[in-house]
Amino acid sequence: MTIAHINPGTMHKNPAFSQAVLVESGRTLYIGEQNGVDENGAIVPGGPKAQCAAALEQIKLVLADVGADQSNVVRLTVYFDRNTELAPLFEASEEVWGDHPTAITVLQVYAMGRPDACVGIEAVAVI
Numbered sequence: 001m002t003i004a005h006i007n008p009g010t011m012h013k014n015p016a017f018s019q020a021v022l023v024e025s026g027r028t029l030y031i032g033e034q035n036g037v038d039e040n041g042a043i044v045p046g047g048p049k050a051q052c053a054a055a056l057e058q059i060k061l062v063l064a065d066v067g068a069d070q071s072n073v074v075r076l077t078v079y080f081d082r083n084t085e086l087a088p089l090f091e092a093s094e095e096v097w098g099d100h101p102t103a104i105t106v107l108q109v110y111a112m113g114r115p116d117a118c119v120g121i122e123a124v125a126v127i
Contacts, residue, residue: 001026001126003074005101016090017104021074026126029066033079033120034058035112043116048080049088055121056096063125070100072125078106084118 002024007013036044036051037058044054063069080089086106112120 003072003126014101015099016093016101018101019103021103023074023126029063029068029072029123029125029127031059031062031123031125033113033122034062035114035117035120043114047088048084048118049092051117051119052078052089052092052121053096055119056093059121059123060096063123066127068125068127070097072127073100073102073123074126075103075124076105077122078104079109079112079120079122080106081112081118082108082110084108089119 004022004024005018006020006022007018011019034055035058036054038044038054044050059073060070063072078089080086086108112118
């Protein structure tokens, strides 16, 4: 499998994401929205940064279960509620996700499906 990160030289470059990701071959894994929960499904304490970190850790667990890691992820979609600041989410991503830029969409939503959640993250990986 070959994954190429596409960042044309004439476009803005950001170390946190790629403008596009080209996948030459492989199987596709779609990871549904993960909230910042613990092993019992309870929202983790500590606010948006802690919830984002936990959601990313959940994604890493799913990836590991199929023999993959962050380098296999080609797209992330991050949802955050209207009462949440974006900066702590990027801080958590940098700490937990590391240097694995993907194509990314970040959407502020009115509310999450769980009233106590403030962030949700979906992923698409190619294995």
